[in-house]
Amino acid sequence: MKQFGQQSTQLRPVSYPGAASRASLRHRLARLLRRRRRLLAALLFCAAAATIVQQLTPAPLATFEAVIAARDLAGGTTLGSGDLAVQNLPQYAVPGAAFRSVDNVAGQQLSGPLRKGQVITDAALLGAGLLVGAPPGSQAVPIRLADAATVALINPGQRVNVVLSTSAGLDQTISNQLLAEAVPVLWKPPANGQSQNLLPGRETDGLVVVAATAEQALKLAGASARGKLFLVLIDSS
The missing domain is CATH 3.90.1210.10 (Antifreeze-like/N-acetylneuraminic acid synthase C-terminal domain)
Structure with missing residues (x-):
């Protein structure tokens, strides 16, 4: 029997506005993440790979x-x-x-x-550049060969011995003198025998340019007027 003045009370759970909706949102988000976890993992992997490639790619060359x-x-x-x-x-x-x-x-x-x-x-190019890389003091010396056909056997860079051949007459003994040893050929005329820039208006058949020391240059200068000049091709190694 209830006592007078007492009322029966029953506790009811207190609900706050929006609490249910937030719980439902978290549930849906968790479910979505579970369904799309492979896709998300793939996207993260691609982003990491792109970052690594960017770091490793060299800058464009100037x-x-x-x-x-x-x-x-x-x-x-x-x-x-x-x-x-x-x-x-x-x-x-x-x-x-x-x-x-x-x-x-x-x-x-x-x-x-x-x-x-x-x-x-x-x-x-013909000019001072012919002596690029030559030892200090080297000089570019033009010489005219007695046998112009020899020019066809040589190319720039070929090392040669320059020999002067002289005689006092037809019946006299020929004397050979080594004027320069192992000098590199710097230039030879083009195949048609003409060189418009080197010696304008002159034939250049048999003309070559060699690199020589100052001492060798003195011997080679005007040597063709004293006799016949010949080249001996040597092994460049």
């Missing part, structure tokens, strides 16, 4: 313009605009003495043959 041979060119060629081209090359592939403009090269003459695509430097 390039420089350089004048190159537009085709195969023979030694002695007087260069025209059609023989030359300008190409962007990596810095490591451009020599310090390379030309950057065709205007600086056109009209000059090659000291030796060039393959298509080779960079043109001062060492490839």
